[in-house]
Amino acid sequence: MPLPLRVKMSRIQSRSAHSPVNTLMWLAGVSCSLALGFAVQPHAHAASTLAPNAPDLSAIETVVVIFAENRSMDDLYRGFPGADTSANLPASAYLQKDRDGTVLPELPPIWNGITGRGAPNPITQAMTEHLPNQPFDVDDAKGFNLPLNSLTHDLWHRFYQNQMQINNGKNDMFVAWADSGAMPMAYWSGKNMQMWKIAEQYTLADHFFMGGFGGSFFNHQWLACACAPYYAKADISPAHPSIAVTDASGKALALAPNSPKSALEGVPKFVKDGNLTADFYAVNTMQPPYQPSGNAPAAGQDPRFADPTNATTLPAQTSPTIGDRLSEKSISWAWFSGAWEHVLTHGNSEPVPDFQYHHQPYNYYQNFAPGTAARAEHLQDGGLNGERFLKTIDRGQLPQVSFYKPQGNLNEHSGYADIQSGDNHIATLVHHLEKSPQWPHMLVIVTYDENGGLWDHVAPPKGDRWGPGTRIPAIIISPYARQHYVDKTVQDTTSILKFLTERFLLRPLEGVQTRDKAIQASTGQPLGDLTSALSLPVHNN
Structure with a gap:
């Protein structure tokens, strides 16, 4: 479908979200909630500060962010209609280079x-x-055929x-600086996914x-605070061995003398690939100071804490986190x-639920320490298999x-x-959200924390x-989302925080402001x- 027609259709269909039928459905949902004794939260309205003809963000009353894991755009959505994907590229555009900058003759x-645990037909x-x-x-x-x-x-x-794989935007060293050989260049035919539809x-x-560059720990922190966590005096702490050694640029790891010269010969080796930068920012996986944590309590220590000497x-x-900013404005x-709760009560286990401790960003913050009112209110159990979240x-x-x-x-x-499994789970969540009493004024963002080392x-x-x-x-x-639409706007994880800041009139986080200015400078x-x-409806004050 041509893009202008998609936009026209989206506007027609978006107006239907404000129809009398949907309004009655929303009122019915509120009535049902009140009858069952559920609290209906008052909603902050941003309309009074909006310029004339600006989108009226107060139309969005409920925001839901679903944060999945480790997939690049080209890995799952290659060939999506109207999207910029590698399916549209000439062969010369995706050639991977070796560590010396020459084009690899093959991957x-x-x-x-390829295959992991329990594979019925292993790919060796x-x-x-x-x-x-x-x-x-x-x-x-x-x-x-997997x-x-x-x-x-x-x-x-x-x-x-x-950063080394991105190679200043050329994206041609994903194989060179990988531990999995050709695997970064793998993709799936996502047309069979429910989320594709x-x-x-x-x-x-x-x-x-x-x-943020890198992995899940860092990108969950970015969703919470748009910041790099800091380890004060790390050079004289138990974490000292985990301080990375970089080259002169500060953006790449220093190679070990015995590192294979070519990606065809083996995995690269570094002088020290650590969790902390030379100035003590935590950029790779560290464990929460509070339970549940990948690090057990120290002997004789409060069992709600992780061993600080690990x-x-x-x-x-x-x-400050976006949660703190929301709380300042009494936004629930x-x-x-x-x-x-399952892990707190019964412990973790594989393959189910295979709980990931470093995916819980607020468990790293003093404001949400065990025993605080903020922890009890804001760190909620989604339930085993998300059942409690679905009921909510x-x-x-x-x-x-x-x-x-x-x-x-x-x-x-x-x-x-x-x-x-994840696709089915997230699609189920979306279908429930579409039927929720709160749906007529809801915005849902389904995204991934990071690319998982996969090429884009x-x-x-x-x-x-x-x-x-x-x-x-x-x-x-959302009922307000453009239908059958591909959005080309440059955005990142902090765009979610930017929206929340604008919608609920929050004090901006410094990291969001810094990122916004940097993108403005580089893209115009x-x-x-x-x-x-x-x-959205237009504000006409």
Whole structure:
């Protein structure tokens, strides 16, 4: 469908969200909630400060952010109609280079093969030799023929490696600086995903980037505070061995003398690939100072805390978060974590729920320490398999702002989760949200924390020291979302925080302001705030 026609259709369909029928449905939902004794939150309105003809953000009363794991845009949405994907590229545009800058004659093998634990038909390393220097389809029936419910091996997705792979926007060293050989160039035929169909119905943002370079720990922090966590006096702390050694640029790791010269020969080796920068910012996975944590309590210590002498325990953070800013304005909010109470009560287990401790950003902050009122109010259990979150949706009891993190086996992360299980889970959430009493004035953002080391061809815009990193999928779902639309606006994870700041008139976080200015300087346009995907009423004061 031509783009102008899509926009026209979206405007027509968006108006239907304000129809008498939908209004009655919303009123009926509110009445039902009151009858059952549920609190209906008063909503802050931003209209009074809006310029004439500006979108009236007060039409959005409930915001839901669903944060999945580790997929690039080209990995899942290659060939999506109207989107900028690698399916539209000439072969010369995706050639990967070796560590010396020369074009690789072929992709290296996938070290240790493609498939992970329990694979019924293992794809061995030998079966991946001599792949052409180009993206390859993992589920191609004529190729590796791995369905969407397959577990594949994990890939490096770390702060410095991500910058080295991006290679100043050329995106041509994903294979060179990987630990998985050719695996970064893998993609799946996403047309069979439920979320592909939902993206076709609403808006797919195809220039949306992960907020920070690297991995899940860092990008969850970016969603919470738009900041890099800090470890004071790390050089004289237990974490001292984890301080990375970089080259003169400060953006790449220093190579070890015995590192293989070519990607065809093996995995690169570094002098020290650590979790902390030379000036003590935590950029790779550190564990929360509070339970649940990957680090157990110290002997004789309060069992609610993690051992502070463990090298990977991050001290409690004090930077302001978007949660703090929402609380300042009495905006109700919660971080819903799948299997949170299950793990606190019964402990973690694999493969279910395979809870990921470093995916819980507010568990790193002093304001949400065990025993605080803020922790009890805002760190909520999503339930095993998300059941508690689903019931909250169905009852129309979501706070004004909800963040939802699926448990490990449902988050789509390479290595320990498959795509299909997570796709089915997130699609189920969306279908429940569409039927929620709160739906008529809801905005849902489904996105991923980061790319998981998987290649994408679009150059991230030049930002600040911390990002943005590689392009990731983002789907904007709402009665106000443009229908059958692809949004080209440059956005990243901080765009979510920017929207919340504008909608609820919050004090801006410094990191969001810094990122916004950096994007403005490099692209000539401010960082997007999600509103380009919406057909909202116009403020006419």
